[in-house]
Amino acid sequence: xxxxxxxxxxxxxxxxxxxxxxxxxxxxxxxxxxxxxxxxxxxxxxxxxxxxxxxxxxxxxxxxxxxxxxxxxxxxxxxxxxxxxxxxxxxxxxxxxxxxxxxxxxxxxxxxxxxxxxxxxxxxxxxxxxxxxxxxxxxxxxxxxxxxxxxxxxxxxxxxxxxxxxxxxxxxxxxxxxxxxxxxxxxxxxxxxxxxxxxxxxxxxxxxxxxxxxxxxxxxxxxxxxxxxxxxxxxxxxxxxxxxxxxxxxxxxxxxxxxxxxxxxxxxxxxxxxxxxxxxxxxxxxxxxxxxxxxxxxxxxxxxxxxxxxxxxxxxxx
Amino acid sequence: xxxxxxxxxxxxxxxxxxxxxxxxxxxxxxxxxxxxxxxxxxxxxxxxxxxxxxxxxxxxxxxxxxxxxxxxxxxxxxxxxxxxxxxxxxxxxxxxxxxxxxxxxxxxxxxxxxxxxxxxxxxxxxxxxxxxxxxxxxxxxxxxxxxxxxxxxxxxxxxxxxxxxxxxxxxxxxxxxxxxxxxxxxxxxxxxxxxxxxxxxxxxxxxxxxxxxxxxxxxxxxxxxxxxxxxxxxxxxxxxxxxxxxxxxxxxxxxxxxxxxxxxxxxxxxxxxxxxxxxxxxxxxxxxxxxxxxxxxxxxxxxxxxxxxxxxxxxxxxxxxxxxxxxxxxxxxxxxxxxxxxxxxxxxxxxxxxxxxxxxxxxxxxxxxxxxxxxxxxxxxxxxxxxxxxxxxxxxxxxxxxxxxxxxxxxxxxxxxxxxxxxxxxxxxxxxxxxxxxxxxxxxxxxx
Numbered sequence: 001x002x003x004x005x006x007x008x009x010x011x012x013x014x015x016x017x018x019x020x021x022x023x024x025x026x027x028x029x030x031x032x033x034x035x036x037x038x039x040x041x042x043x044x045x046x047x048x049x050x051x052x053x054x055x056x057x058x059x060x061x062x063x064x065x066x067x068x069x070x071x072x073x074x075x076x077x078x079x080x081x082x083x084x085x086x087x088x089x090x091x092x093x094x095x096x097x098x099x100x101x102x103x104x105x106x107x108x109x110x111x112x113x114x115x116x117x118x119x120x121x122x123x124x125x126x127x128x129x130x131x132x133x134x135x136x137x138x139x140x141x142x143x144x145x146x147x148x149x150x151x152x153x154x155x156x157x158x159x160x161x162x163x164x165x166x167x168x169x170x171x172x173x174x175x176x177x178x179x180x181x182x183x184x185x186x187x188x189x190x191x192x193x194x195x196x197x198x199x200x201x202x203x204x205x206x207x208x209x210x211x212x213x214x215x216x217x218x219x220x221x222x223x224x225x226x227x228x229x230x231x232x233x234x235x236x237x238x239x240x241x242x243x244x245x246x247x248x249x250x251x252x253x254x255x256x257x258x259x260x261x262x263x264x265x266x267x268x269x270x271x272x273x274x275x276x277x278x279x280x281x282x283x284x285x286x287x288x289x290x291x292x293x294x295x296x297x298x299x300x301x302x303x304x305x306x307x308x309x310x311x312x313x314x315x316x317x318x
Numbered sequence: 319x320x321x322x323x324x325x326x327x328x329x330x331x332x333x334x335x336x337x338x339x340x341x342x343x344x345x346x347x348x349x350x351x352x353x354x355x356x357x358x359x360x361x362x363x364x365x366x367x368x369x370x371x372x373x374x375x376x377x378x379x380x381x382x383x384x385x386x387x388x389x390x391x392x393x394x395x396x397x398x399x400x401x402x403x404x405x406x407x408x409x410x411x412x413x414x415x416x417x418x419x420x421x422x423x424x425x426x427x428x429x430x431x432x433x434x435x436x437x438x439x440x441x442x443x444x445x446x447x448x449x450x451x452x453x454x455x456x457x458x459x460x461x462x463x464x465x466x467x468x469x470x471x472x473x474x475x476x477x478x479x480x481x482x483x484x485x486x487x488x489x490x491x492x493x494x495x496x497x498x499x500x501x502x503x504x505x506x507x508x509x510x511x512x513x514x515x516x517x518x519x520x521x522x523x524x525x526x527x528x529x530x531x532x533x534x535x536x537x538x539x540x541x542x543x544x545x546x547x548x549x550x551x552x553x554x555x556x557x558x559x560x561x562x563x564x565x566x567x568x569x570x571x572x573x574x575x576x577x578x579x580x581x582x583x584x585x586x587x588x589x590x591x592x593x594x595x596x597x598x599x600x601x602x603x604x605x606x607x608x609x610x611x612x613x614x615x616x617x618x619x620x621x622x623x624x625x626x627x628x629x630x631x632x633x634x635x636x637x638x639x640x641x642x643x644x645x646x647x648x649x650x651x652x653x654x655x656x657x658x659x660x661x662x663x664x665x666x667x668x669x670x671x672x673x674x675x676x677x678x679x680x681x682x683x684x685x686x687x688x689x690x691x692x693x694x695x696x697x698x699x700x701x702x703x704x705x706x707x708x709x710x711x712x713x714x715x716x717x718x719x720x721x722x723x724x725x726x727x728x729x730x731x732x733x734x735x736x737x738x739x740x741x742x743x744x745x746x747x748x749x750x751x752x753x754x755x756x757x758x759x760x761x762x763x764x765x766x
Binding site for chain 2: 012089093203210
């Protein structure tokens with residue numbers, strides 16, 4: 001078993017560069033996780049607050065390795081019919097109708113019921129074969145000939161039963177379908193699971209995964225992320241906005257602005273042709289960063305102070 | 319698997335990380351992939367494999383730092399990434415004379431060969447089994463044994479022989495330094511390998527201690543414990559639960575599900591019953607006698623809020639006030655002390671408090687609410703107003719009375735407990751954390 005992606009550069013640094021080429025600035029632990037996932041063929045469970053780039057990581061890995069990304073969004077009530085496979089009932093039904101006459105002629109020659117049944121057995125499992133199988137994300141990921149990146153998004157939203165169902169796939173990269181047998185991945189996919197910690201996941205699931213926690217980045221890393229993602233931002237403005245957001249995270253807020261908000265804000269500032277942060281501008285665009293009315297109210301009195309600090313820090317860096 | 323890794327797993331387990339054998343195998347495989355060279359990478363790698371929650375990550379980092387700090391014992395060692403406990407076995411350290419000029423230990427000291435000294439100390443520590451240290455009183459014992467293993471006796475002889483010369487003074491200084499290093503090493507091992515056991519034992523004891531008898535210095539630990547217990551319940555019951563009512567067809571949803579096949583019921587959908595999360599109204603007696611319990615009950619309930627669909631809290635001594643808002647807004651600990659300052663520590667008047675509740679809040683009770691009353695039922699010979707409790711019981715789903723006193727005390731002296739009891743579906747003694755845990759999990763289990 002030596003999938004195409006196994007011939008890729010074999011060091012953590014190379015992983016980091018690869019991800020960077022795909023537009024994802026990875027910190028050391030993230031790169032280590034991806035590197036290990038490669039070599040140990042283990043899934044990564046990514047936890048962290050919303051908007052720090054959990055889903056983005058999967059996309060970056062896929063585009064770096066040139067593999068297809070198969071995404072499965074989890075929600076309450078997700079079952080194996082939607083995650084793994086389903087029989088195409090409609091097609092089965094249609095075919096039985098169309099083939100009615102054929103079946104008649106096929107079985108007409110037999111005189112007794114037993115003989116007819118015997119004859120039917122000889123034909124094989126007509127309606128429960130590959131042709132009538134509708135593969136869902138998990139099965140598609142297992143059967144992808146080149147390998148794939150499977151993203152199981154927000155696994156904490158799914159039911160506990162579903163989590164248990166995932167175990168076989170995660171540890172052995174195989175799955176059992178009663179009518180067909182065990183499907184084993186020729187090339188094991190790279191699996192990433194994300195979780196927002198809505199509930200604690202089971203130990204069994206965690207045990208099978210590498211556990212990566214992505215927190216909010218520090219100023220340096222965030223600066224690099226903004227530079228990579230929103231290239232239109234001038235350097236001085238970038239320093240200012242990053243250090244402003246960092247300051248904002250120090251406040252007592254209900255929902256701290258995360259990386260995706262920083263990027264949105266940077267894009268907004270580029271659209272507005274801003275060269276520098278000023279009080280007016282910040283006040284007008286604060287709703288891009290803060291998503292709760294109460295948070296905006298809480299931040300309002302501290303704005304000028306944060307702004308001053310951001311300008312000072314930007315000067316030192318610039 | 320490598321020796322140092324196994325030691326590290328032991329240390330990590332002692333620090334409270336749960337590391338299964340499978341995880342330790344994974345860790346060994348991972349380390350083989352990334353190698354020992356880079357400390358940062360090693361930390362990231364082990365953290366990925368071993369620590370599975372944010373809290374565990376923190377614990378892990380502390381433990382990792384502590385474990386690998388041992389390297390600081392040999393400042394000259396050029397290979398910091400090398401396995402810390404695997405000492406070169408060829409280092410010559412002996413128990414007797416090393417021939418020539420004095421003992422091997424003395425020679426190393428004079429040569430200032432820190433690396434070999436540290437290695438020798440590690441090896442000696444291994445031999446005396448320092449990892450089995452269990453309590454702090456053993457520190458001196460183990461330190462002494464390590465030094466003896468390293469050949470302290472021979473060194474002492476050297477010192478006596480070279481008394482008065484500069485060499486003697488250097489040896490003496492070296493010996494004192496060694497003593498300290500040995501002590502440090504043992505201390506570290508104590509921290510690494512024994513701490514966890516003691517902590518767990520204390521936690522077990524605390525869970526069984528009467529809440530009023532808990533020391534001030536244990537309060538913080540107690541709070542952590544309460545949170546952990548509550549968290550467990552919250553995880554278990556935090557989601558909407560459904561129960562299949564087997565065999566009852568849900569006709570409407572079956573039709574909907576089979577729309578694609580012209581309503582031919584290929585797939586059947588069965589009726590399900592939602593299991594409601596309990597809606598709680600809590601009345602806490604915060605008078606002097608039961609204040610400590612109220613504190614923990616409120617802490618407990620607020621730590622598992624997500625398992626409840628509604629929670630309103632009231633505190634009373636002489637009068638009753640609603641405290642939900644204070645508890646919502648502030649950190650539970652701060653809120654509780656504010657509540658205590660407001661109404662606490664007076665003498666309790668149950669009749670008056672119940673009347674307050676009836677006047678202001680009777681309307682919040684409906685057939686889905688569970689009323690929890692925490693108190694000893696001692697109203698200082700005031701009118702107990704049992705009639706109000708009866709009306710509350712009629713309006714609500716159930717009344718649960720938690721009493722910190724043992725059952726035999728109920729009804730003695732000014733206790734009105736026996737008069738209240740008939741109107742409560744459950745009365746329970748609740749004086750330790752364990753009992754509290756049991757009552758609350760029963761409550762969550764039995765709601766339908």
